[in-house]
Amino acid sequence: MNHETRLYLAAHPFAYPLMRLLARLGPVVRVPGLGVVVNDAATARRVLMDQRFRKDGPGSPGDLWTPVLGPSVLLNMEGEAHAALRAKLAPLFTPASVAALVSDVLAGPLKDLEVRLAAGERVDLVDTMRLMAGAVICRVIGLGEVPEERARALFADGERVVSMVSLRTRGLNPRQVAVAREVLDGIGDIASAAYLAGDPATVMGRMSELGLSEAEARGAAGAFFLTGTETVATFVPRLIALMHDHGAQDADLDRAIEDAMRVTTPTPVMLRSVSVATKVGNIDVRPGDRVVIVTHNCARAYGPFDPSMKHPTELRRLWFGAGPHFCIGYPLALAEIRAVARVLLDHRVRVVGRRAARGVLIPTYSELWVRK
Template identity: 25%
Template sequence: MTQLGTTTALPSLQDLLDPRNQADPYPLYSRWRAQAPLARLDDRLMVLTRYEDCAAVLRDGRFGHPEADDPRFAGRRPSLDVLVDEDGRPVRGFLGLNPPDHTRMRALVAQAFTRRRVERLAPRIEELADELFTAMERTPGPVDLIEGLATPLPVAVISELLGVPTEDRHRMLTWSHAVARALVPDFLLPPGAAEQEARARREFTDYLRELVVERRRAPGDDLLSALVTVHDDGDALTENELLATCTLLLIAGHETTVNLIGNGTLALLRHPDQLARLRSDPALTDNAVEELLRYDSPVQLTVRFALQDAEVAGVPVPAGSTLLLLIGAANRDPAAYDHPERLDIGRTPLRHLAFGQGIHFCLGAPLARLETQIALRMLLARAPQVRLADEPEWKDHITLRGLSRLPLSLG
């Protein structure tokens, strides 16, 4: 492993996968960022940990996503392809596309998935959160926030957005957990995970095909109906593009929000001064969510590929290189933030990479923010004595950082 040509004793990719580092990977990131912010693991793989470097790559059109048959990236790209067109070519959601295909497809989706549509969801999200919280209040003893609120709330919201019947929500949850593995690069997946993810993706798309037929016959007021009918100068989403988009929305609309609610709640409980500050000034909630996104990001890493010869911070990056961007490290870069290890819900100005940057900035960011704001306000208002009841447990996922269990006493 080298940094600017200098051999350095640093953590390895296996350290990122080590369960012992799941509870707190940030000391590992700090070592990496301080000793070798541009670490070349081999001739084709680099790891980036600084804010400015990661942000620059995310904005730079020379870095993107390779075609499925590009031999330079065999076995290194995320597992994003299951659907194929009539010519046998993989069909991807716009997350895995470059311009002009990305531009066309995202523009079509953005017409349906508007900020206004998200804002209209607020009363319904509050109603769903109230039902879930009431059920937790009636539970004797400690409750698990992940099971009781953080997981069912986003899955209910994305299910209603897509027009999925209530009785099928448990299937959405199973599919979402498996399909989220698609965000992990192939070379970091545990054995068998790619096959499990592909099987879940096929089951989900088969299910969606039936819903699409129904929405074409009788459109409703849901997002799926809007995606079915959206068009621009005669252009429209093909059925496979629609299915790939819904698969992406399942991950973005569920998994990341579950993690944001869980991680954010845990961070506040471990910083009672900030918890008390937020409780005394609920107007800070929106800013607090941004700081929680920075402090313990639901998305810890992303991958970009050098589609042509480029450079990062003056370091040459040959075409064909794979760049692993450690978002969790970049969001605690002392060059970008004062006291980055400190949680400060009043931090301004506040910028982070939790939702990405550039053309691939997360389309579902407003929805994730809204759900988390509503969940935190309800928790603080209805559980003024909330505290940890036991040690939390973390999911085994290198890309999406989140809790599998967060035991709370609601007081």
């Protein structure tokens, strides 16, 4: 059994074997009590590109996040309102903008990492990434430069909310909603203060400058907080472990990142709600039906980690979505990943210890120790 499979089994000991079993049942299969399950990349992409499959209907992500974030964030919007909000936010996530932000925020932490590696220290990459991802999201929501303790605490808050969700979760119960609102109201208050200050050097200040309302800025901050921290923090240790385990430290970094994302699948499952009677593959679906895209099955059908593999069109970055809902924060995530991975690979780190995390939504390591 490889390390990636161990991570999934540690995180989802019952759901993961079921998920892999579903892959054997065909490209599209109706599962009573679950929905119409998609295991094929080409079919998944067609669903994600089709406006008849929505994020705001029954059984969709809206059921999870609308009670917490409200109805007007990119995670649960459709149509013209979604397109308009996305257009307002897009200038904040150009490659140049995010590269400058990451370079500024991570200059100190990356220098510290270089010094520790050069000295031959053992470094827990999981803890390191919590700090770095926390620092970046602090800057995005409007906190500016913060001490390490604050960055780690903010990351822990996000982890507390995301850990309420499993692969089987359809909605949050009232207690979970209350806890999530408490955390996200605090994030919203920070974002509002930065928005009202209006400093164009900050992300929230630029939102004001770009014409977003205060409510839109608060919602965006909450959505970025939920989706942007754990994705990066969990991925970098898995990327370095994959490159180490496959002897691929000299592979092209961008190709290695792309294929490691395929193997790790940052979003292992995506949900959509059917709004108009149609077909998914050869299966008839009706309004209100739930479509479960098992992104992990779609991606893993193309084999084990291989940085030399060219991804076919239907697969390309499917784990970040497709069409109007392709992840707007992808350039920021990629900039963070590149910045940290370059330092680690420049120092030719090797994995000297690891432990899988349990009870998490995104499979990851609880510890991954590296040394030059």
